[in-house]
Amino acid sequence: MNSREEQLKAFDRLLTIMDDLREKCPWDRKQTMESLRHLTIEETYELGDAILDNDLEEVRKELGDVLLHLVFYAKIGSETKDFDIADVANGICEKLISRHPHIYGDVKVENEDDVKKNWENLKLKEGKKSVLEGVPRSLPALVKATRIQDKVSGVGFDWENPAQVFAKVQEELEEFQDEVNNVDKDKMEAEFGDVLFSMINYARFLNINPENALERTNKKFIKRFQYLESKAEENKKQLKDMTLAEMDVFWNEAKKL
Template sequence: MNSRADQLKAFDRLLTIMDELREKCPWDKKQTLQSLRHLTIEETYELGDAILENDLNEVKKELGDVLLHIVFYSKIGSETNDFDIADVCHTICDKLVSRHPHIYGDVTVENEEDVKRNWENLKLKEGKKSVLEGVPNGLPALVKANRIQDKVSGVGFDWEKPEQVWEKVQEELSEFQNEVQDNNKAKMEAEFGDVMFSMVNYARFLDINPENALERTNKKFIRRFQYLEAKAKEMGKSLKDMTLEEMDVFWEEAKTFNQTS
């Protein structure tokens, strides 16, 4: 691994390149905070994919892309004298120090849950009106549900045992089925949302990240379906011309073709 001096030198190199690109490159010169936003979101998802695949070389590359965006935003901020990369670093450092009084102060904690409770309570003392203010509006619904539940848990609003949460799941499933039988679309959607929210909560109690779990299943389905498509192509057939029974043969093959899938 590189020494701290080499790490700082590499970061300085990135800052220098960013200065040069902002001055000389037509594309980089025209970028704004707003124009970069959607690209940053894409890069973050690409990083997430690399982490799920446990492709560490790709993780390294994607981290570089995300870091570039942080430096880019900071460069734009410096041009309007609002903030620069030093301000960004100092701001997060100051927050980390203030949010970890058990490291930089005289507070004693017993475990991770104590740390999380302290974190949320400190944010309220800093002026936050709600523990849920830190949940971005733009998060995908599944991720947002998990963050909401994690946040309120940090201030003690939570179930005590996983069994209680599972009972809630069963209750919500029953209510959903009742609305399905009545065929009331609006109420069906509302109850389905409750089912998903309770399942996310149950996953949290089991220490399962629901977003990761669902994305792994997405990837697994894609691999198996593409295997099915390849086999159909080998036979000179189109999937739409195959029966479900024919497709199921290859679907079962796909499960054993790659045990990691």
């Protein structure tokens, strides 16, 4: 691995290249924070894909892309004299020191749960009016639900054990089925949302990341369905012309791969 000196030298090289690009490249000169925003989101998702695939070489590359975006935003901030990369780095350093009094102060903690509770309480002392202020509005609903539950748990608003949460899941499923039987679409949707929220909560109690779990299932389904498509093509058939029984043969084959 590289030494700290080599790491700092590499980061300085990136800052220098960013300066050059911003000055000399027509595309880079044109960019704003707003124009970069959707690209940053895309790069973050690509990093997430690489992590789920456990492709460490791809993780390294995608981290570089994300790092470039961070440096880019800081460069734009320096041009307007609002902040630069040193302000960004020092800001997060100060926050980490402030939020970890069990490392940089005299607070004692017993476990990870104590750390999380201290973290949320410290944020309230810093002026936050609600523990939920830090949940981005634009997060996908599944991720947002997970973060909401994590945050309220940090201040003690939580179930005591997984059995209670599972009972809530069953209760919400029954309420959802009642509305399905009543054929009330609006209430069905509301109750289905409650089912998902309770399932996400149950996953949290079981230390399962629901976003990762669902994406793994997505990938598994895609792999199996594409196997089904390839087998249909080998047999010179169109899926729409095949019976479910015929498709199940290939689907079951795919499950064994």
